[in-house]
Amino acid sequence: MLKELIEYIAKALVDNPDQVRVSEIEGEKTSVIELNVSKDDLGKVIGKQGRTARAMRTILSAASTKVKKRAVLEIIE
Amino acid sequence: MDSIEVEGKTYEEAVKKASIELNEEEKNLDIEVKEVDTKGILGLLGSKKVIITARVRETKNPENPVELTPEQYSENLLKEISAFLDLSLNVKIYHQNERIMLLVQGDNGDLLIGKDGEILDALQYLIRLAVAKKFKQNLKILIDVNGYREKKKKALTIMAKRLADKVKRTGRRIKTDPLNPYERRIIHTLFKHNRFITTKSEGEGHTKKVVISPVGNKDGKR
Numbered sequence: 001m002l003k004e005l006i007e008y009i010a011k012a013l014v015d016n017p018d019q020v021r022v023s024e025i026e027g028e029k030t031s032v033i034e035l036n037v038s039k040d041d042l043g044k045v046i047g048k049q050g051r052t053a054r055a056m057r058t059i060l061s062a063a064s065t066k067v068k069k070r071a072v073l074e075i076i077e
Numbered sequence: 078m079d080s081i082e083v084e085g086k087t088y089e090e091a092v093k094k095a096s097i098e099l100n101e102e103e104k105n106l107d108i109e110v111k112e113v114d115t116k117g118i119l120g121l122l123g124s125k126k127v128i129i130t131a132r133v134r135e136t137k138n139p140e141n142p143v144e145l146t147p148e149q150y151s152e153n154l155l156k157e158i159s160a161f162l163d164l165s166l167n168v169k170i171y172h173q174n175e176r177i178m179l180l181v182q183g184d185n186g187d188l189l190i191g192k193d194g195e196i197l198d199a200l201q202y203l204i205r206l207a208v209a210k211k212f213k214q215n216l217k218i219l220i221d222v223n224g225y226r227e228k229k230k231k232a233l234t235i236m237a238k239r240l241a242d243k244v245k246r247t248g249r250r251i252k253t254d255p256l257n258p259y260e261r262r263i264i265h266t267l268f269k270h271n272r273f274i275t276t277k278s279e280g281e282g283h284t285k286k287v288v289i290s291p292v293g294n295k296d297g298k299r
Contacts, residue, residue, distance in 0.1 A: 001161060004161065005158070005161040008157060008158070008161070009158065009203055009207075012154060012203075012207035012210070012211075013203070013206055013207055013210060044210075047206075049282065049283070051202070051283065052202075052203070052206065054199070055198075055199035055200075055202045055203050056199075056203065058191070058195055058196055058199035059158065059196065059199055059200060059203070062162060062188065062189075062191060062196050063161055063162050066162055066163055
């Protein structure tokens with residue numbers, strides 16, 4: 001569910017939605033969500049001074065408290 | 078797609094009939110008024126007749142950007158993201174000062190606010206980006222949940238007025254806490270026409286402090 005959330009948001013922000021790949025590495029308490037986008041779209045998911053990435057992390061942590069987990073968003077370069 | 082001709086006493090009735098006949102929701106229909114026939118005195122008495130032609134709009138795909146308005150798209154985004162948070166919310170849309178306002182109401186809508194409106198701001202920012210991307214124009218979008226922004230605006234106004242009183246009394250400038258652009262605008266607007274007070278933003282990045290100074294003494298130095 002966390003994975004789908006990030007996928008949904010990322011796809012709405014990038015120029016190449018078909019190149020958005022998200023994977024989830026589930027730990028006991030923490031999930032790592034890895035976001036892969038096309039090289040040209042990196043700036044779009046990070047944003048000025050990382051603002052977009054920060055906003056996504058905020059939403060992600062809101063969603064993860066729902067499932068009583070911690071989630072970390074990693075943007076893969 | 079063929080169009081059909083429907084007759085009704087009122088426009089609404091005709092549209093409803095067309096909707097049933099075509100087995101399609103009203104919002105997906107293209108309607109053209111063909112004839113409005115009013116009989117009787119000023120149309121108040123006697124029979125009235127409206128004839129419309131209706132057909133199903135060809136592309137109903139919600140992903141299609143030509144179909145969706147920025148308003149609908151932002152509402153969709155908001156609802157989709159809320160659904161991931163297990164929230165089902167009631168969204169009302171209207172325009173104010175060239176802004177798209179999305180008013181959210183729901184029992185557990187407060188979960189969308191977060192600490193200091195953190196989640197709400199993040200959500201609003203992402204939705205604005207997505208809308209800007211899709212429609213290639215920057216539209217101002219404001220999301221409010223259960224009147225949170227209104228309450229915050231009131232609290233800010235009270236705080237700013239109190240600080241301004243102090244500035245007037247002491248003749249010294251005062252800085253607020255770090256505020257986001259929307260919050261700063263509220264304070265700037267509040268003192269726009271004030272003869273005794275000037276305001277300006279100070280600092281770097283997204284959140285800046287607002288400096289409230291007495292007029293004619295902008296640096297706060299004597």
